[in-house]
Amino acid sequence: MFPLADIQKTIINAKKSAFYHEHFADVNPADINSLEDFRKLKFTEKEDLRRAYPLGLSAVPDEKVVRIHSSSGTTGTPVIIPYTKKDVDDWAIMFKRCYQTAGLTEKDRIHITPGYGLWTAGIGFQLGAELLGAMAIPMGPGNTDKQLQMMIDMKSTALCATSSYALLIAEEIEKRGIRDKIHLRKGVIGSERWGEKMRRRIADELGVELYDIYGLTEIYGPGIGINCGHQSAMHIWTDYIYCEIINPATGEVLPDGESGELVITTLKKEGAPLIRYRTHDLTRIVPGKCECGLDYMRIDAIIGRSDDMVKIRGTILYPSRVDELLSSIADVSSEYQIMIDHLNGKDILTLFFETNLGQAQYHGIEKTVEKMFKDTIGVIPKAKAVSIGELPRSEKKTTRIFDNRY
Ligand code: ZN
Numbered sequence: 001m002f003p004l005a006d007i008q009k010t011i012i013n014a015k016k017s018a019f020y021h022e023h024f025a026d027v028n029p030a031d032i033n034s035l036e037d038f039r040k041l042k043f044t045e046k047e048d049l050r051r052a053y054p055l056g057l058s059a060v061p062d063e064k065v066v067r068i069h070s071s072s073g074t075t076g077t078p079v080i081i082p083y084t085k086k087d088v089d090d091w092a093i094m095f096k097r098c099y100q101t102a103g104l105t106e107k108d109r110i111h112i113t114p115g116y117g118l119w120t121a122g123i124g125f126q127l128g129a130e131l132l133g134a135m136a137i138p139m140g141p142g143n144t145d146k147q148l149q150m151m152i153d154m155k156s157t158a159l160c161a162t163s164s165y166a167l168l169i170a171e172e173i174e175k176r177g178i179r180d181k182i183h184l185r186k187g188v189i190g191s192e193r194w195g196e197k198m199r200r201r202i203a204d205e206l207g208v209e210l211y212d213i214y215g216l217t218e219i220y221g222p223g224i225g226i227n228c229g230h231q232s233a234m235h236i237w238t239d240y241i242y243c244e245i246i247n248p249a250t251g252e253v254l255p256d257g258e259s260g261e262l263v264i265t266t267l268k269k270e271g272a273p274l275i276r277y278r279t280h281d282l283t284r285i286v287p288g289k290c291e292c293g294l295d296y297m298r299i300d301a302i303i304g305r306s307d308d309m310v311k312i313r314g315t316i317l318y319p320s321r322v323d324e325l326l327s328s329i330a331d332v333s334s335e336y337q338i339m340i341d342h343l344n345g346k347d348i349l350t351l352f353f354e355t356n357l358g359q360a361q362y363h364g365i366e367k368t369v370e371k372m373f374k375d376t377i378g379v380i381p382k383a384k385a386v387s388i389g390e391l392p393r394s395e396k397k398t399t400r401i402f403d404n405r406y
Contacts, residue, residue, distance in 0.1 A: 002035045006267040014273040017059040019052040044277045049079040057272040058082045070118040071217035082271040094237045095128025095223035102186055102211040106133030111156035115141050120221025125160045144172055155183040163189050168393040170205035184208045190222040195323025198334035219264050233286040233298035240268050245285055248306035259284040261306045280306045312347050315378045331357050335391045342405040351381040354388045
């Protein structure tokens with residue numbers, strides 16, 4: 001269903017910001033009266049938002065802004081997102097829904113490891129936990145000794161983390177043999193694409209059910225959607241946001257079921273409304289109704305980013321395909337790193353992967369991985385085995401592909 005009234009209101013509000021006043025200079029909100037009209041509006045890119053630094057996105061008077069967040073600018077100027085009191089409240093409502101969809105209640109003790117601060121992560125997990133009435137344990141990242149001690153002493157029942165940090169914690173619990181002292185029953189994992197093998201390892205080693213939470217700082221933060229117990233697709237809170245899937249190369253809107261890039265329009269946001277914002281996350285809208293009965297549309301687990309696709313010797317390489325491939329090979333872990341270099345006029349791809357085999361068997365497993373790569377992806381890497389735990393785990397997002405060609 002196309003939420004025309006909410007979208008018209010959003011365009012009127014957005015044009016009060018210096019950014020949209022200029023970006024939509026030739027758009028008259030009165031002319032947007034149908035889905036077709038809406039689809040003619042130009043996209044908003046993260047690069048555009050950078051130009052609005054510091055507060056050019058704000059669509060309300062300064063006294064209505066109660067907080068700002070900033071998206072992690074890996075390069076260049078950060079993006080500042082202002083929030084009104086209502087925006088903060090709406091975010092908490094969405095986050096509480098996520099926890100409820102994951103089966104958490106006020107009896108749970110929610111161990112929050114994502115960072116607090118300019119980044120939206122930790123504080124979103126906190127807001128939702130408090131609104132739910134659960135006990136929030138605001139750890140933030142790092143200091144694994146203390147994390148584990150608190151997890152034992154406070155009897156934490158739910159772990160909130162990125163997938164790589166959840167993996168690190170799972171490995172530490174295993175290594176220290178303290179599994180019987182851990183009370184976790186659920187894991188709420190956010191902000192990273194992860195493969196099935198990693199998911200199984202975390203779930204098995206922690207003994208928990210895992211849920212993927214979705215979100216991005218530009219659109220509230222984590223908590224705008226989560227998967228239910230029935231399948232891996234995520235329900236999106238469509239009373240707050242409107243989703244489209246586009247062909248990343250042409251911008252054309254794709255029918256439900258087809259994979260492409262997710263584009264989001266906010267429907268209720270006051271501080272920084274965004275219209276047709278390109279997330280660069282690749283997914284698809286899952287058609288039909290979910291067995292769980294929730295009446296919110298679903299998007300599939302994120303398969304990668306349109307700006308992460310790497311082209312090597314004419315073949316497009318998606319990180320998600322590497323995940324899938326490695327998870328099908330015995331004795332190989334979910335962790336890997338890819339280096340792409342250009343030497344003597346040729347692209348060279350080096351793949352580091354972890355294995356639980358001994359060094360004497362490295363050569364054999366390297367040849368197996370190289371052959372599987374050639375057969376399924378069409379590119380032959382130089383495969384290099386390392387032992388489990390040797391590749392970096394990060395508390396934030398783990399970078400797996402390093403393109404050194406440019
Ligand atoms: Zn469902």
